[in-house]
Amino acid sequence: MANKENKVKLSVSKFLRIVPERLKRIKNAPDDEVRPLRSYKPNALAAILHPNVQHVKVAEVRRLNGDVTLYSLEPDNVAGTQLLAPFQAGQYICVSVTVGGRRYSRPYSLCSSPSEAPRRYEIAVKKTAGGVVSGYIHDTFSVGTSLDVSAPDGQFTYDPNRDAKDVIALAGGVGITPVRSMIKDLQNSGDDRTITLLYGCRRPGDALFRDEFDAIDDPRIRIAYVYSEEAPEGCEKGFITAELIKKYARSDVYSVFVCGPQNMYRAIGSETAKLGLRRKFVREDAYGQITEPQKEPDYVPADRREYSLTVIAYDKTVSITVPCDVSLLSSMERAGIYAPSKCRSGECGFCHSRLVSGVCYTPEKCDRRRAADKTYGYIHPCCAFPRSDVVIEVGCKIGNG
Ligand code: FES
Known part of the structure; x- marks a missing residue:
């Protein structure tokens, strides 16, 4: 094992010997005014x-x-x-x-x-x-x-080191938005990869950007519409299934990118499972806010309709009453507590808070906490639902700040 080697490299005594040297350099440093941190190139670039x-x-x-x-x-x-x-x-x-x-x-x-x-x-x-x-x-x-x-964020991106050259994008309704960006990105590049879009909607009038997509003349991009209610000639009728994905696949090795409403994720998971793809070839966008936890397959029922939530923030502590099937983050927002958040689906970790006491239910599909977070009692309030009275510590001030 590499532990022995690491122990040598991470020797505490060696590390501690750095401290006196640092203190000496700080003591001998000139009294010149320190430049604003933003003026340093790495910081300016980071900004x-x-x-x-x-x-x-x-x-x-x-x-x-x-x-x-x-x-x-x-x-x-x-x-x-x-x-x-x-x-x-x-x-x-x-x-x-x-x-x-x-x-x-x-x-x-x-x-x-x-x-x-x-x-x-x-x-x-x-x-x-x-x-x-x-x-x-x-x-x-x-x-x-x-x-x-905010600054852009999110992991639902194409990575040539991980993803296959042929991508099949499965989009539902307004879930087309990141795929439109991917299509535009491919159009602007000389890459030899491909995107095949299966765009699911109820009826033709629901499909977004249709004129724009129909005008694309690029052999790397193929688009098929899948309508569940009425399908004009040349379009597929029904839902996106494993058979349909195979029908449009350009090769045996492809990545599937999925983005759509909650019910689409629930339905499409069993279809993509039938394809037998390697796990890394099935990519799903952040699920979006879970508003109906009772529809999740691993749902844990609550024994009360409401619980108390105590929020410990930097400046004060507040207690509110929260419904069992509303995420802690949404309940805080409704009470005027502006806690940090980004994805609202368990992915980014930005809402990461310490569970001081109590029990929460987190749907498995959006439980992306690190192992250390689980061990040391941290939760993502954006997808945590109370199952007892709960006390959490959040990294913010109470109120609009
Ligand atoms: S807001 Fe991203 S994990 Fe909670």
Whole structure:
């Protein structure tokens, strides 16, 4: 085993001998004023690649169908953002808004080409029933609206070292957004890889970007529409199945990328399992917020409808009553506690909080905690549902900050 070698390399006594030398150098250092940290090249580069916040303005609004609207965002120079951070096709940004005095953040996949990133992002927002943030965006965003977004994030990206050259993208409804970005990215590259898109919707009017997709003339990109209710000639009728995936596969070795609504993930998992692909060749986008945990196969019922949640933050401690089948993160937001979050599906770890006491249910499919987090009692409140009275410690202040 390599442990012996590591012990030599990580010798504590050797490490401790560094300390006096460091102290000596600090003591002998000149009293010159230290340059601002941002002026150092690595830090300046990090600020461009991973800004804490990006100030943007809505440059264009385009209604795609009855529920979905496309927003083009450009840097808000006056507010301090000159260029937008680069991203990889398949990543998302979080949009922050304040509604009724409460601050919310929601992830939206970038659907534009990564090559446009310094000047332009595009996101498509579906107005969902009861959706506080999507409703607010639809009702209030217009050309000129200023807002803050996060740096791009997410793992749903193509990696030539891991993924096959032939990709079959399975998209449902507004889940087409990251795939549109991947298609644009491929169009702009000279890569010899391919994308075959199976786009599932109820009916033709629901398919987004159809005119744009139909105009693509590139042998590397093939698109098939799968309609569950009415299918015109040349389209598939029904749902995306293993047989359909095999029918459109260009070779025996391909990666499947899946992005769609919750019910699509529930249905497609058993279909992709039939394909016998290596695990690394089945990629799923972050599942999105789990709003109906009772539909998960490993659901753990609660013995009460409500529990108490005590949140220990930097500045104070607050107790609230929370429903059993609403995630701790959503319950905190509803109570005006703005806890850190990004993906809201267990993937990014940004909401990572210590479970001081109590029991939570986390659906297995979104439990992406590291082994150490499980061992030392950390949870992801975005996909943790209380199963007893719970006390957690979060890395934020209570309130809008
Ligand atoms: S917000 Fe990403 S893991 Fe919770």
